[in-house]
């Protein structure tokens with residue numbers, strides 16, 4: 263017997279069934295539920311097997327009262343005015359520009375690689391103009407850019423590749439960059455300027471009261487009912503519904519009939535620390551990357567992201583691993599081919615719509631998932 267483990271009220275008439283069953287209360291599922299309820303007047307049931315809403319973007323206050331992201335640091339950034347306007351209905355924002363330093367050869371150097379990174383690493387005094395010539399001088403000629411290694415060495419040469427990318431990528435993916443699609447490191451730019459912001463998107467901000475508050479407001483519509491701590495498979499044949507929106511792993515939906523799609527997972531170690539007297543933080547910036555030492559890839563201090571004032575501070579250490587919750591689709595050609603077989607199966611099902619990072623088996627950021635959900639809703643609404 264399943265109980266409604268939710269503080270969200272049941273919509274009147276739920277006994278007669280739901281128009282849409284949404285599997286997953288992350289960005290993909292919550293945006294779809296909100297649109298279907300508020301714009302199409304549908305009765306929507308959102309089911310998540312975790313005991314909370316927000317999916318991987320969920321945040322909460324820990325025992326000390328510090329706002330943390332249990333599934334790793336989530337920084338919102340987008341170039342889409344539509345996505346930003348849509349989410350702004352459910353939250354106010356705190357402007358925040360993320361900065362990352364990389365621990366290399368005993369120094370903390372700006373990441374992405376910029377003019378200061380190169381000058382400080384090699385003890386040079388290059389100008390932005392010289393930097394282009396410097397990079398052209400160290401870059402290796404690669405005839406066909408296929409792997410992540412090709413992308414980086416053809417842009418910044420072997421030494422910067424070895425110091426900043428190789429070890430990080432090997433830890434993060436459990437694979438050498440030479441074995442990974444070019445798309446993985448194509449995301450990381452190189453700058454000839456001194457711009458040390460991690461992202462350069464038009465909109466960069468954090469939800470003022472956190473992600474979970476924003477999700478609560480998205481799901482607060484009276485036609486939406488949320489059922490937490492429940493695997494959809496336990497209710498799918500019990501609860502009447504007409505259409506399903508599925509945002510979990512696509513291979514799990516089809517009971518891995520073509521084999522398992524590989525995902526990379528992470529172990530998060532959350533640590534509460536006391537900054538030195540008179541200081542609010544223990545790190546100079548939000549995230550410090552450790553490409554070459556330790557088993558963890560990076561350490562993030564949440565107070566930089568959240569702007570929270572608190573005498574203590576909370577850090578999260580990220581340890582990549584092969585097993586555990588599915589976080590990152592592994593971008594390799596053979597995995598994409600396997601995904602295509604599941605995608606073909608999904609297209610056969612007219613009563614199920616697949617969206618989100620896991621159902622699309624794509625490395626989507628939050629804003630891309632919101633954009634995908636908004637456009638999918640428009641398509642469904644036209645049917």
Ligand SMILES: Cc1cc2nc3c(=O)[nH]c(=O)nc-3n(C[C@H](O)[C@H](O)[C@H](O)COP(=O)(O)OP(=O)(O)OC[C@H]3O[C@@H](n4cnc5c(N)ncnc54)[C@H](O)[C@@H]3O)c2cc1C
Nearest residue numbers: 286288289290311317318334336337494510618619627628
């Ligand atoms: C460590 C990390 C850091 C990230 N940092 C950023 C960042 O800084 N900026 C950014 O833009 N993006 C970031 N992302 C990406 C971001 O997390 C995703 O884009 C976004 O959360 C995807 O939303 P989603 O709804 O597709 O998936 P999810 O948030 O994964 O939601 C899917 C939900 O489905 C539920 N589910 C699965 N199977 C079932 C089932 N059988 N029954 C019921 N429920 C089920 C899951 O419990 C989950 O809650 C990061 C991701 C990770 C892993």
